[in-house]
Amino acid sequence: xxxxxxxxxxxxxxxxxxxxxxxxxxxxxxxxxxxxxxxxxxxxxxxxxxxxxxxxxxxxxxxxxxxxxxxxxxxxxxxxxxxxxxxxxxxxxxxxxxxxxxxxxxxxxxxxxxxxxxxxxxxxxxxxxxxxxxxxxxxxxxxxxxxxxxxxxxxxxxxxxxxx
Amino acid sequence: xxxxxxxxxxxxxxxxxxxxxxxxxxxxxxxxxxxxxxxxxxxxxxxxxxxxxxxxxxxxxxxxxxxxxxxxxxxxxxxxxxxxxxxxxxxxxxxxxxxxxxxxxxxxxxxxxxxxxx
Numbered sequence: 001x002x003x004x005x006x007x008x009x010x011x012x013x014x015x016x017x018x019x020x021x022x023x024x025x026x027x028x029x030x031x032x033x034x035x036x037x038x039x040x041x042x043x044x045x046x047x048x049x050x051x052x053x054x055x056x057x058x059x060x061x062x063x064x065x066x067x068x069x070x071x072x073x074x075x076x077x078x079x080x081x082x083x084x085x086x087x088x089x090x091x092x093x094x095x096x097x098x099x100x101x102x103x104x105x106x107x108x109x110x111x112x113x114x115x116x117x118x119x120x121x122x123x124x125x126x127x128x129x130x131x132x133x134x135x136x137x138x139x140x141x142x143x144x145x146x147x148x149x150x151x152x153x154x155x156x157x158x159x160x161x162x163x164x
Numbered sequence: 165x166x167x168x169x170x171x172x173x174x175x176x177x178x179x180x181x182x183x184x185x186x187x188x189x190x191x192x193x194x195x196x197x198x199x200x201x202x203x204x205x206x207x208x209x210x211x212x213x214x215x216x217x218x219x220x221x222x223x224x225x226x227x228x229x230x231x232x233x234x235x236x237x238x239x240x241x242x243x244x245x246x247x248x249x250x251x252x253x254x255x256x257x258x259x260x261x262x263x264x265x266x267x268x269x270x271x272x273x274x275x276x277x278x279x280x281x282x
Contacts, residue, residue, distance in 0.1 A: 117244030
């Protein structure tokens, strides 16, 4: 129950941002709408009643590092892909590589998959049914082992620190 | 102060436009659906995010600035999901990969799974 109230208040803040007016009345309208949204989507999610809120606050520095690394990686990879696209001769070796995962929680697997998709040059296609492998389409799959190592060391390490 | 924010905003705006342009060139040049997704859903998303960021910097902490930031964050959150769903649907419906593709472990694993079920 407490979790639903926290979510509704968070949605109220989002409503303030979207409507572009930060006032008490607007925040209350957003919260009421948030309660309606959460109530109608409740069946899709299993509520996890004992979320350790203190844990989340303690993790904020690590989340910040994760987002900083993410932005740097995205910019670097964007320039790389832009170079491939604008190069007169098309030199690509695309392919789908299975990458083993160490993460076990749904949240961290979602974060890893979205991070991989957001980084240009790699795109998540699917997760295996036992959550042990993730299938990644890469624009340059000439060296699958190097790709596995780079995702494990560059991205997964920070996701594991931030979410588990 | 105003000129400084203007310059930074313009730099982000130009970078964003450039990335959108590169994304569209990629859509035309790259060979198959998966490679085209790389160009459109991500480089173009980054470009749009750059434009939103420049609006936010120029408009400051006002109605327009807040809306621009919100739109940018929503783009960053939803673009990877869309790319993933399109790619997965394409692969499941049997869209062939480009002939120059070097490896497809997803298809291999799917085949192995089907054989083990029989």
